[in-house]
Amino acid sequence: MNRLEIHDLQVDLGERTVLDGVDLEVESGTLAAILGPSGCGKTTLLRAIAGFVTPRRGTIRLGARVLVGPGQVRAPEARGVGLVPQEGALFPHLDVAANVAFGLPRRERRSARVSELLDLVGLSGYERARPHELSGGQQHRVALARALAPAPEMVLLDEPFAALDAALRGSLRAEVRSALATAGATALLVTHDQDEALSMADSVAVLQGGRIALHDSPVRVYEAPTDLSAARFLGELVELPADLVAGRARCALGDVEVAVASGVDEGPVVLGLRPEQLRLGVPGLPGVGGTAGIIRAREYFGHDCLLGIELPDGSVVRARVAGRPPLADEVQVYVVGPVRAYAR
Numbered sequence: 157m158n159r160l161e162i163h164d165l166q167v168d169l170g171e172r173t174v175l176d177g178v179d180l181e182v183e184s185g186t187l188a189a190i191l192g193p194s195g196c197g198k199t200t201l202l203r204a205i206a207g208f209v210t211p212r213r214g215t216i217r218l219g220a221r222v223l224v225g226p227g228q229v230r231a232p233e234a235r236g237v238g239l240v241p242q243e244g245a246l247f248p249h250l251d252v253a254a255n256v257a258f259g260l261p262r263r264e265r266r267s268a269r270v271s272e273l274l275d276l277v278g279l280s281g282y283e284r285a286r287p288h289e290l291s292g293g294q295q296h297r298v299a300l301a302r303a304l305a306p307a308p309e310m311v312l313l314d315e316p317f318a319a320l321d322a323a324l325r326g327s328l329r330a331e332v333r334s335a336l337a338t339a340g341a342t343a344l345l346v347t348h349d350q351d352e353a354l355s356m357a358d359s360v361a362v363l364q365g366g367r368i369a370l371h372d373s374p375v376r377v378y379e380a381p382t383d384l385s386a387a388r389f390l391g392e393l394v395e396l397p398a399d400l401v402a403g404r405a406r407c408a409l410g411d412v413e414v415a416v417a418s419g420v421d422e423g424p425v426v427l428g429l430r431p432e433q434l435r436l437g438v439p440g441l442p443g444v445g446g447t448a449g450i451i452r453a454r455e456y457f458g459h460d461c462l463l464g465i466e467l468p469d470g471s472v473v474r475a476r477v478a479g480r481p482p483l484a485d486e487v488q489v490y491v492v493g494p495v496r497a498y499a500r
């Protein structure tokens with residue numbers, strides 16, 4: 157099987173330690189997304205797996221093979237790893253079929269494998285087209301077909317959809333996902349886009365400060381992130397100072413029940429919740445709880461809207477509600493779902 161196991165990986169570039177103790181495991185045949193701030197080393201991690209940079213220490217295993225280990229560094233071409241680089245990087249003077257065939261051993265270049273791969277990425281009939289005659293999305297699909305050509309055990313995708321418009325990105329995500337599933341390869345996808353990570357991947361990892369700060373299923377990293385700064389990367393976060401006492405937190409939203417906050421002591425904490433966990437009701441109804449708030453800002457997105465709501469202590473929280481913004485300014489604010497506490 158093609159399970160990826162990275163342990164204590166350190167990579168230095170020039171004077172800088174870019175990766176400093178990366179631990180990451182990706183199950184065979186699954187797609188893991190890597191999110192993280194610009195310059196945190198996402199591309200460097202892919203390059204270390206592909207064999208284009210040599211780590212200072214640590215191990216990388218793919219299935220039964222050691223790619224990098226103490227005293228061992230396997231050559232890039234012997235790793236069974238295909239890389240789809242950021243810009244796709246097709247050869248402009250070669251047609252589509254020749255670009256895809258480039259990924260194959262010489263004796264297989266004229267075989268049916270090229271048509272099979274173009275079929276897999278939905279580009280049958282484009283064999284003779286040149287890269288400049290293709291759309292951005294089509295070029296990326298050719299780059300993916302080329303990476304999949306030698307039937308790699310692992311495929312690395314470096315922001316493959318970054319340059320594409322939103323509509324194309326949506327359809328291409330689904331196509332790439334299905335091509336990877338058919339190929340049965342384990343995959344790592346580097347992206348800046350949290351929606352892309354959450355919707356496409358089986359697991360999501362956040363790379364920060366040279367390490368993996370968080371790696372879990374999309375639902376768990378979004379709803380119950382164990383690390384505050386990683387939580388900010390996975391979507392908008394409402395943060396409120398609070399006092400934690402016996403599993404409940406006193407904050408500007410009143411007295412709120414807190415989901416398990418491992419490693420957090422009682423006393424001053426920061427609460428983290430998602431804007432859609434704030435629900436609005438009509439103020440003044442007796443006995444229903446919640447906190448009085450005043451809507452100070454409205455942003456309408458069609459499917460939902462974001463509201464800036466001022467709480468009694470003067471702080472402002474952002475709430476996401478479905479459909480149109482309410483007309484009235486005065487609302488009652490309720491919290492639903494798990495709220496996490498983080499050390500302050």
Ligand SMILES: Nc1ncnc2c1ncn2[C@@H]1O[C@H](COP(=O)(O)OP(=O)(O)OP(=O)(O)O)[C@@H](O)[C@H]1O
Nearest residue numbers: 169170171172174193194195196197198199200201
């Ligand atoms: N050859 C090099 N020598 C020294 N530093 C380098 C070299 N190449 C990259 N870096 C630095 O290493 C860091 C990691 O770069 P990398 O491209 O891996 O980040 P990234 O997370 O992929 O960034 P982005 O999201 O902006 O694409 C950056 O700060 C970059 O400036």
